[in-house]
Amino acid sequence: MSDNPSRALTAEAIGTFALCFIGILSINLDAISGADGTASLTTVALAHGLTIAVMVAALGALSGAHFNPAVTAGFVATGRMTPARGAQYVAAQVAGAVLASLLVGFLFGLEAVAAGTPAMSSNVHPLGGAAVEAVTTFLLVLVIFGTAVDARAPRSVYPMAIGLTVALDIMATGPITGAAMNPARALGPALVGGQWGAHWVYWVGPLLGGVAAAFLQHRFFMVTAPSRETAVRGGPAPAEERGLA
Template sequence: MRDTPSRALTAEAIGTFALCFVGILAINVDAISGGEGAASLASIAFAHGLTIMVMVAALGAISGAHFNPAVTIGFVATGRMTAVRGVQYAVAQLAGAVLASLLVAWLFGLDVVRGGTPAVAPMVKPVGAMVVEVVTTFFLVLVVFGTAVDHRAPRSVFPFAIGLTVALDIMATGPITGAAMNPARALGPALVSGAWANHWVYWAGPLLGGVLAAFLQHRFLMEHAPSPATAEHGGPAPAEERGV
């Protein structure tokens, strides 16, 4: 079956939908179930990380499994994806996030969506929060390029590496900024719930961090992708391209 843009965009929407749906519910599991102590920072981190891990494994061959405008802008900035395709990817990602947030709101109410919207901690200045998002997204995109794009990396490692990077970033900075690392993950619930406080942090930080990491990998750390398909999708090169 021949790959088409519509399949790639559908994959991007599904993956981002899954991230937002699972992430919002994981944060609010106590409020929804009436339980106490079911949610923890570790469980929230691994809910996000495991979702990314399985969705990258399932959909990476179709779209490259960006699920994040900060990843996509890294591909565009380094010439690995056209600007038009990058905008299409971002629209699909944002649509998936909004649809997931709407579904959660319909099922469990706006308060749950509001509780799952990334927010800056009261004692943290917005500029400091932005820097935290720059650093955590830098780590994420660095790992994406180093494992999913660099054809020297083992083919099987990148879903685990990317998912675990999301988890470790959330465990380190979740209480500080919500550890969005992803404008779509912030916009979806914000748009549905109206929780717009410091929303610019979740665009400026991740997009800047994504571009910085992509340029570092592309210009200095890694070899250029051996084929246009590998460059755009971000998956490891086929065995024949790697001389295996």
């Protein structure tokens, strides 16, 4: 892991801050700008996905660019991260999400934060919502491990692959559950905006899906990986690779 944990934790907070700040604002484009028809599902999906892509590219060398407690849970469950460091990552992610929500609330009102909080359709049972969140997070973590963790994958592809997975998940399930795939993305605006409807869905679903995908990759798909690097990638780059040694 990083020779300086504060760098990794700061990177996790910034990346999650960016996801929540851009994500909440993209959902509120109509209300904030006064225009009609700008906040389409495609716009919201690409705003979230592109934010993740650029933040992964910018900060992945520092922290592994989890930005998501469900991703961190997968790393802890497969032994790539200690529970203590995982708890620190989750705390940093939640802090970033809360700070982003507070800033949006200060600038544009708490109504914008509430509107940007993931919420389920009234036609969906909470158990169905949890299942949808589990499947979409499963796909996200599967892609993260398959592109960013497995040393056999091309290094240049993973930021965009991860970002596009976020975007396609939102396009498919945004109107159903809000497509959080990320407990911090749900908790930050919920704390600030006061929207707690079926909040457990956004923890149980993503955590189950994320851990399941991590185990599948770790125990089955990556078991024949040719190098030790496969077992340790997905965290910060070694100090010597970042010119810090």
